[in-house]
Amino acid sequence: MKLLQHTRISRLGIGPILTYLFGIIAWSSMKQALALNYLLKNQCELYNAALQERIGLYKWNKQPLSFFDQCKTLTHLKEVRPEVLNNGVTVCRGTLQRLDRSFKSFYKRCQKGQTPGFPRFKSLNRWKSVEYKDITGWKLKEAESRIRLLGIGDVKVKLTRPIKGTPKTITLKKINEKKWYISIVCTNIEKNTLPRTGNEIGIDLGVINQVALSNGQLVEGQRFLRKSEDKLALHQQSLERKKRGSNRRGKSRELVSGTHRKISNQRRDFNHKLSRELVNNFDLIVHEDLNIKNMSKSSKGTIENPGKQVKQKSGLNKSITDAAWNQLLQFMAYKAKDADRTLIGVNPRYTSQICSHCKHVSKENRKTQEKFLCRQCGYLENADKNAARNILEAGRALQGEKDLSISICGGSK
Ligand SMILES: [Zn+2]
Known part of the structure; x- marks a missing residue:
């Protein structure tokens, strides 16, 4: 009892039932590769600026800023930083939402009596993905194996399996200089x-x-994860010994993230x-x-x-x-x-x-x-x-x- x-x-x-689809993105020109990297850089800046805005306003008059408040200020970017809006407002909203999520989980953990870390400013090393939270700013052309991204153009996509249901949101993730992933969330899927x-x-x-x-x-x-875990611990120790900003540290970091990736794929x-x-x-x-x-x-x-x-x-x-x-x-x-x-x-x-x-x-x-x-x-x-x-x-x-x-x-x- x-x-x-x-x-x-x-x-x-x-x-609702959602499925996750993964694919690999390949660009057809150097111009596209640069544009993708530029998108990442701009969104990283936006994230940091939005975080700064939240901190500043709170210090100034103890006013918390919400996600919606920050979305409104996006329109002002047109005058000061138009290049951030080049890829559409959807991806910017996705970035602001991400900041909002980290603040929400920060408050949630505070309420639980834990001691979480305050949301951090991100360096480009720690900023690897952008999110499109609705269906604007991108268009998937499954038959042509292409995705059209606003401000970038038609990019090649190799999907792991055919699309089921309606694609709803996408996330672009940079793995390294040569590899980008796309994940697509679909909804309205028939029951099986x-x-x-x-x-x-x-x-x-x-x-x-x-x-x-x-x-x-x-x-x-x-159990097979054990082996990778040991390797990960070794790589991590070696990373900590390397000088900040050095080339060797960069290589070491690549090893650590590669091992993390392997573990998460196996899992x-x-x-x-x-x-x-x-x-x-x-x-x-x-x-x-x-x-x-x-x-x-x-x-x-x-x-x-x-x-x-x-x-x-x-x-x-x-x-x-x-x-x-x-x-x-x-x-x-x-x-x-x-x-x-x-x-x-x-x-x-x-x-x-x-x-x-x-x-x-x-x-x-x-x-x-x-x-x-x-x-x-x-x-x-x-x-x-x-x-x-x-x-x-x-x-x-x-x-x-x-x-x-x-x-x-x-x-x-
Ligand atoms: Zn018994």
């Missing part, structure tokens, strides 16, 4: 409902690069495959609500073998693991919605302490990170698998409540 009181349905999976399977599953998202399923399966896919690939498999095979998928999980769990004691550099590594591992699980849930959410499956997030409280066999709850049940041994009935199991079973149970109970309330409401009408 304890378990039930703290459960809730996660917010994931609500909202899958036939019922009659199967249900609970999943426990481990900290040690593994996922445990309530049917007893352990998925150890993320995305893994999460796409895992989420696809789960959604294809199960009607009901229950997972832990990560928002609650992170509040209750400290990063300490979650690493399998604490050894050298455990402090730096635990920070790195934790941020990577968190990001990875969030991504997996996001992928599952949109795939589940598309296939008409049910995805439920439950409070992970007590799920590691309850015996899934006899329901006895005790801290003593879980002696080590890996083993679960029930003090009452002697049930012995892998701790994560036991947790996954409890998670499934909590999800079933929650779904039962929901179905009941629907049938009561329906009956009274």
Whole structure:
């Protein structure tokens, strides 16, 4: 019963179905390449100016500036800096929105009692992408594999897969001097409902690069990330030793960002495959609500073998693991919605302490990170698998409540 009181349905999976498409951009002339770089530089300047404006006004008369206030001032740019508006007002709004987002998350974290860093001025080294938040300023010509960008012209695009639905927003991202990516968000996509399977599953998202399923399966896919993580730590240390502004530092930074890119590609690939498999095979998928999980769990004691550099590594591992699980849930959410499956997030409280066999709850049940041994009935199991079973149970109970309330409401009408 304890378990039930703290459960809730996660917010994931609500909202319109969106898909993300990726592609590679190639310019057909040096002029286009320069124009793309110029667009990036202008937007970086705009971001910094807008940040300065917010700080200045607040210091001057304690007035906060909103996103809409700043959008209004965009029209004045026509007289002072017309080149910033060359690529249209949409991309400028995207930049201001990005600043607004970083302020919002800053305030949100302040309210939670955390100590976040104040939004920073960006150097071009840290400014790699621009966003078009509506359908003006660009036009996708799928048949010709081109995208027309205002102020730049027709740029070649190689899409990873054909477009489904209506393209809504785009983001252009510079990877390095030779490579740019485009990502397109589409909406109004037709549902692709899958036939019922009659199967249900609970999943426990481990900290040690593994996922445990309530049917007893352990998925150890993320272990390969370990290798890249070690490499990343090495590159990062070497970067810190290099002199600021030097050529060698630039090269080192390229290595670090390359490793980051590799890790995120591997992770995305893994999460796409895992989420696809789960959604294809199960009607009901229950997972832990990560928002609650992170509040209750400290990063300490979650690493399998604490050894050298455990402090730096635990920070790195934790941020990577968190990001990875969030991504997996996001992928599952949109795939589940598309296939008409049910995805439920439950409070992970007590799920590691309850015996899934006899329901006895005790801290003593879980002696080590890996083993679960029930003090009452002697049930012995892998701790994560036991947790996954409890998670499934909590999800079933929650779904039962929901179905009941629907049938009561329906009956009274
Ligand atoms: Zn038991």
